[in-house]
Amino acid sequence: xxxxxxxxxxxxxxxxxxxxxxxxxxxxxxxxxxxxxxxxxxxxxxxxxxxxxxxxxxxxxxxxxxxxxxxxxxxxxxxxxxxxxxxxxxxxxxxxxxxxxxxxxxxxxxxxxxxxxxxxxxxxxxxxxxxxxxxxxxxxxxxxxxxxxxxxxxxxxx
Numbered sequence: 219x220x221x222x223x224x225x226x227x228x229x230x231x232x233x234x235x236x237x238x239x240x241x242x243x244x245x246x247x248x249x250x251x252x253x254x255x256x257x258x259x260x261x262x263x264x265x266x267x268x269x270x271x272x273x274x275x276x277x278x279x280x281x282x283x284x285x286x287x288x289x290x291x292x293x294x295x296x297x298x299x300x301x302x303x304x305x306x307x308x309x310x311x312x313x314x315x316x317x318x319x320x321x322x323x324x325x326x327x328x329x330x331x332x333x334x335x336x337x338x339x340x341x342x343x344x345x346x347x348x349x350x351x352x353x354x355x356x357x358x359x360x361x362x363x364x365x366x367x368x369x370x371x372x373x374x375x376x
Contacts, residue, residue: 223264226374228255231272233371234362238276246279250341257343266373267338267350270358273370274338277358282365286336289313298332301325303361308332325357 231254239247254272258264277283285307288295292313300314301307302324309317309324317324327335334354337346363370 220262220264224258227264227269230371230373231269234273237368238366250275253341265347266355267346269373270355271338271346273362274358275341277362278339284361299326301327301357303364
């Protein structure tokens with residue numbers, strides 16, 4: 219099964235690369251792909267988290283990194299309790315209560331989710347594989363779709 223899962227991840231990631239980098243010819247993107255492929259080849263437990271980690275990294279290379287250290291509205295570094303894809307990152311508790319009234323596409327997160335979202339924007343493939351939540355995966359995917367203004371393929375593992 220692991221080879222089928224690897225092929226499925228590979229297929230999805232290459233669809234994303236094609237959609238997101240159609241007109242980009244950037245050596246750093248090639249190196250990112252190479253690094254990801256080498257790790258995928260070496261792991262015996264492929265997981266969708268690897269693909270979402272790749273998505274986070276390619277978005278960063280393309281200039282779409284979210285703000286994950288402080289609130290996008292008030293720059294507060296404490297009580298970060300929600301992720302706001304359209305706003306470009308995380309929001310604090312006070313701003314969440316305000317934004318929730320006007321925009322339903324703001325998502326509550328726990329501290330562990332925020333750590334996992336941050337992790338998905340690093341190239342630490344082994345750590346991404348070991349520490350992951352489905353919430354982080356989903357939010358990085360929604361963030362990627364919103365900021366790339368493209369419909370991205372969903373991952374289908376067997």
